[in-house]
Amino acid sequence: MLTKTQLLLPVLAGALMLQSCGKKDEFHTSEGLTYKIYEKNDKGAYENKGEVAPSDSTGAKVGQVVTMQMMYKNADDSVLFDSRTQKTPLMIPVMEPSFKGGLENALMMLSPGDSGVFKISADSLFAKTFGGQPMPPFIKPGSQMTFFIKVDTVQSQEEAMASQQKMMQQQMLDAQAHAKEQLKIDDAKIQDYIKANNLENVQKTESGVYYVITDPGTGPDATAGDKVTVHYKLSFLDGKEVESSYKGGEPYTFTLGQGQVIPGWDEALQKLNKGSKAILLVPSTLAYGEQDRGPQMPGNSILRFDVEMVDVQK
Structure with a gap:
């Protein structure tokens, strides 16, 4: 109603x-x-x-x-x-x-x-x-x-509710189609970035996040449901730094795999263990999508995260 x-x-x-x-x-x-x-x-x-x-x-x-x-x-x-x-x-x-x-x-x-x-x-x-x-x-x-x-x-209200539901379904289909095409565009840009920066031992998650483990840890693996603490530096592919937890002095703690962070983090951080460091290259579709998030974050932004898995609590 x-x-x-x-x-x-x-x-x-x-x-x-x-x-x-x-x-x-x-x-x-x-x-x-x-x-x-x-x-x-x-x-x-x-x-x-x-x-x-x-x-x-x-x-x-x-x-x-x-x-x-x-x-x-x-x-x-x-x-x-x-x-x-x-x-x-x-x-x-x-x-x-x-x-x-x-x-x-x-x-x-x-x-x-x-x-x-x-x-x-x-x-x-x-x-x-x-x-x-x-x-x-x-x-x-x-x-x-x-x-x-x-x-x-x-x-009538009944007709309007039915129209709204139909419209939302169409929007969802349109968004899925857009994300599929955007992922192809982002993937090509990330591959070019990998070649230009001579990154080695690059792996890719099922959804499309590229990652490089630069320093393997010795602690337990991070899995969905774990409480993890992560230090990170966020930048664009052009090298412009957006923010860094290192500068603030406090790493970020959250429950992994619960949608508390961008999808790219929820998936890629499960490839790490306590003490490991990595580079994550996250397509816009697995980050903040096509919507601008203020002047600091234009729509369709591909993100690079330099991360350190500080702690994993089972």
């Missing part, structure tokens, strides 16, 4: 730039809401729909779920969120309006295929819809926030 919490989070997170091919492109005001609504004409171009009568019941209704692209801006015309940067559209349940002229009213004006621009009071939005949360400094008291919405579908 979709809840109001699921409505509130994406509301402060979405919108889409809209275009109009109609001659009249003016805002209208109804029930405290300032708006423009566009619908496609017979030629496939968007035209301003004009005023929407209070009695108009063609839009989404309370209890239904609207799947859409959405963006919103502050009074300085700065984009605060754009759902097009995500890989999935927003799915928002239509609730009873929390105040006159709120976003819920906007959704009830829209039908599948419609686009709209809505100006909503920032004060009312935070006081009524967001439970009195304080406004951030980039939203001015007394100002209006502008929402841009493009509706894809309007469905």
